[in-house]
Amino acid sequence: MKALWTVAAAAIGAAAYGLSRPGVRATLREDLDTVRRRDPAATNDFVSLVSYPGMHAIWAHRGLHRLWGNDTAKVPARLMSQAVRTLTGVEIHPGAQIGRRFFIDHANGVVIGETSEIGDDVMLYHQVTLGGTSMEQAKRHPTIGNHVLVGAGAKILGPVVVGDNSSVGANAVVVKDVASDSSAVGIPAKVRPYKKLTSAEAGGPNADDTRSKYADFELIDPAIWI
Secondary structure, three states, rough: OOHHHHHHHHHHHHHHHHHHOHHHHHHHHHHHHHHHHOOOOOHHHHHHHHHOOOHHHHHHHHHHHHHHHOOOHHHHHHHHHHHHHHHHEEEEEOEEEOOOOOOOOOOOOOOEEEEEOOOOOOOOOOOOEEOOOOOOOOOOOOEEEOOOEEOOOEEEEEOEEOOOOEEEEEOOEEEEOOOOOOEEEOOOOEEEEOOOOOOOHEEEEEEEOHHHHHHOOOOOOHHHOO
16 A cells, blocks of 8 residues: 555655646647547646546556666666556557657556557557567567557457558558558458448549548447447
């Protein structure tokens, strides 16, 4: 219990220091805006601030990732990441690289491995695993592109690449690359390109494009519904 209070006090102190810096406040604002955009249940910033463990895990990871870059701090970073796992239900290895506007909805049981790379505007649901398939100390975890949705329970295994503007369906098991503008559904996952929109569907005579013209992460494929 004393250890938990110590961790909580350290977190409060770090938060107070961070909020004194304009860059940190701007990032916090971006995070809260991301929550509102991704989760229709998020209608109050204060509630989001204190009750979204996925966001807490992401904040902690940013600091721990910086520690991980210092060889003398790798052990403390790893140990603290396990404390974060206990508190949030989300395990993100300090070595993982994560872009901006990352969001984990219903954060619980999420595992992100050491050599994972995640781009900007990525959204994961609960029970997602970005795991490895090798015992070698090399690139062994997935690379997730920009603007990707990964449905609940999905497993993306090995150094595969999920391309930009793609979706991985709930409970899918991905062991091969997923091309950009595609969806991956099933066990093992089958990849199929998004249907091209007609001019009428896209809203104009010159608007023919891929699924990226749809609203942000609209779940148009029933196999991806959460």
